[in-house]
Amino acid sequence: MIRRSFLLALALGASLPLAAWAEAPLKVVATTGMIADAVQQVGGDQVEVKGLMGPGVDPHGYRQTRSDIVAATRADLVLWHGLYLEAQMEDFFHDLERKRKVVAVADAIDKSKLRAHADYADKYDPHVWMSPVLWKDVVVEVQKALTDVRPDSAAYFAANAQRFLAEIDQLNAYGKKVLAQVPKDNRVLVTAHDAFAYFGEEFGFEVLGIQGISTQSEAGLNRIGELVNTLVARNLTAVFVESSVSDRSMRALIEGAAAKGHTVSVGGELYSDAMGEPGTYEGTYIGMLDHNITVIARGLGADVPERGMSGKLSAGL
Template identity: 65%
Template sequence: MADWIRRTMLAAAAALFAAAALPVSVAGAQSPLKVVATTGMIADAARQVGGDLVEVRALMGPGVDPHAYRQTRTDILALTRADLVLWHGLYLEAQMEDFMHSLEARRPVVAVAEELPRDVLLAHDDYENRYDPHVWMVPDLWSKVVVRVRDALIDARPEGEALFRANAESHLKDVAALSDYAKEVLATVPQESRVLVTAHDAFNYFGRAYDFEVLGIQGISTQSEAGLNRVAELVDTLVKRKIGAVFVESSVSDRNMRALIEGAAAKGQQVAVGGQLFSDAMGRDGSYEGTYIGMIDHNVTTITRALGGKAPERGMLGRLAVGS
């Protein structure tokens, strides 16, 4: 075989081998960055910022409680094969924390809320030196998490930096508009009606930001036990203060809330369910409420209207499902 033919064949084989080792698509472009996120809120931020350069999988879907979630075998496979793993931190995924720390030795793993300034965080009710993880309830706080997601994507795929920054800037404008809407409509709720009674204390940041008193049957974690004394105490509060509406949550059983309503009724105080709120998980996949913007729009609009304030029935963008 002539030398030039041998050299040509060897060069072609080397090129094919090198191409096979690269993460390329059929079209020849670099394959999307494989991102695994624990919660839907983090996954949404990664999709908004990453655009076509990422392929995002959320471990926890609608109605899933992250406080109690344990990784499955399928999850472990996805996590160990991911190019980037994004989790919340602040002890939200308490059952997964040890696994995430062990995974850091093998994969880029980022706890996107852990670097929030401690002076903006609220202390955890049940665990010393821990913080309330529910920062997504306030868009101004969540915007800081979006920036951390952006930076994690840039670190994982530097060549996508320009796109990631542009997408993040666009999404942050939407988050800022959501913040403005929340402040505007929640301000219309009468001061005496600003009492938010929910299944667990997921709304403390919300209460601080918008001047609402928040009363949860359970603590910050849904793993906290709701004792009979706590239910009885809240029944007395509903009756004494004539609170007429309470809220159930999409990711928490309504069993304790039903007991609360029945207890108040037995004492002559009729209490209605003001609506279902998205606390630790977003709405149905593919729906507006299944995005971060839609989730918070739903919560803000539902709370405002149920407690006597003024907000459009279909929310900030007119996209909320009627009766959602």
């Protein structure tokens, strides 16, 4: 049976040898769910993707398992984020580079676009997926990596990448529209750790995290006390928990505000370092950011579509 990808290439006017489309799918290993989704979007039926970190998994402290090592050493292509996100795995990937095609896809972003890491002088904030504009650079790098491994499929990967980049533009436009409806005094995003700074820059929000850029940093009593005082002084009434970070510190923040006679509630749960469940809309990059944008806008006082940008979000947000 003629492959769907071959038909798409023909429809786009590509001239590709039929033998190229008869090859088995590329075996690609990706660390985070966001990268795995980009591979699937760009690679289509030319790839077989294994993501190492599923829903609720914190990449900052993740260490490779025996099965991860086996999958990576057998893969045609291994993609990791870089920018010190998978700090515990860097030695493994650098060693693997001698045997397999290994690419740190976020390292390709122009460093002038990145924020300095608060804890390490020579590092950068790795949470670039929170900005649709920055994530487009990563998608392009994924396209380049796939094309390097399978150049005969270049036209197919390019067509898929352009479609996905257009969807990301649509997502960004939705975010700009609904988040602009949040009253200016409410445009303060209080979260468990400092993962949303690029989001704040993109959409015009002040971001306050209990922990630092890495979840491995400690949330001290002084920091919680500072944030409690900020909530009270600025009459902020909503904070947000994260799916991949314990809510213990956030509960302490709410209790601290209550002790001062100020009521603070949870505005919703956000996806920070991991996406939603596989097979769900929130388990895709577009769905993850659609969820975050919609939950933040609603939690801070905006009137937003009940089911998000395209009506695909799960009910009961």
